[in-house]
Amino acid sequence: DSGVTQTPKHLITATGQRVTLRCSPRSGDLSVYWYQQSLDQGLQFLIQYYNGEERAKGNILERFSAQQFPDLHSELNLSSLELGDSALYFCASSATHDGYTFGSGTRLTVV
Amino acid sequence: AQSVTQPDIHITVSEGASLELRCNYSYGATPYLFWYVQSPGQGLQLLLKYFSGDTLVQGIKGFEAEFKRSQSSFNLRKPSVHWSDAAEYFCAVGARMNFGNEKLTFGTGTRLTIIP
Numbered sequence: 001d002s003g004v005t006q007t008p009k010h011l012i013t014a015t016g017q018r019v020t021l022r023c024s025p026r027s028g029d030l031s032v033y034w035y036q037q038s039l040d041q042g043l044q045f046l047i048q049y050y051n052g053e054e055r056a057k058g059n060i061l062e063r064f065s066a067q068q069f070p071d072l073h074s075e076l077n078l079s080s081l082e083l084g085d086s087a088l089y090f091c092a093s094s095a096t097h098d099g100y101t102f103g104s105g106t107r108l109t110v111v
Numbered sequence: 112a113q114s115v116t117q118p119d120i121h122i123t124v125s126e127g128a129s130l131e132l133r134c135n136y137s138y139g140a141t142p143y144l145f146w147y148v149q150s151p152g153q154g155l156q157l158l159l160k161y162f163s164g165d166t167l168v169q170g171i172k173g174f175e176a177e178f179k180r181s182q183s184s185f186n187l188r189k190p191s192v193h194w195s196d197a198a199e200y201f202c203a204v205g206a207r208m209n210f211g212n213e214k215l216t217f218g219t220g221t222r223l224t225i226i227p
Contacts, residue, residue, distance in 0.1 A: 002154065002156070004154075033214065033215075035217075042217070042219045042220065043201065043217040043219075043220070045214055045215075045216070045217075048214055056214050058214070090154060090155070092155075098160070099143075099145050099157045099160050099205075099215075100155075100157070100215060101157070102147075102154035102155040102156070103154055104153060104154040105153075105154050
């Protein structure tokens, strides 16, 4: 157990739907990062939050949004889902420049 | 902006043989450097990291990596691989910025296959 908790582990949904992925960072970690991993795109950085504030954006689609709450957990919202959004979505957290700790991911399948 | 290149998409090694996975980075100054391992269906686990100081860093599971500034490389090595080392390996580079503003950029990964 890495200390970073992601739920759900698996998600199957239909095109056009909206889903929410949840991440609880390691205790004390202020930064949360979201990554998308697919076979053709590799590991793509989506967005970073630090203590509730958005700090960096990567290749995140406009249909996707995220937030970090006062208790530091984060949610990634994916809407108007397309088949191509099927991927593994990882959350990671960090407290210092010590590297990231990753969760085990949410596997999203859009059918 | 920083970038990472892992030139080997797939490497096959015999069990007990030595291993070297290549990683080249692009960054204007000395970066933070990391190696992660991902087993099938799992998240990424940190193997080792370089911040400063000794350019040869030791990690978990018997892995080590050497930072070579002149070659902009951070290659991962293991003297004798085990079947359990079969996985995907990712090199990552982080910019030296104030904490809270940095992000890691990952390479495309190298898949390691171990044959008996």
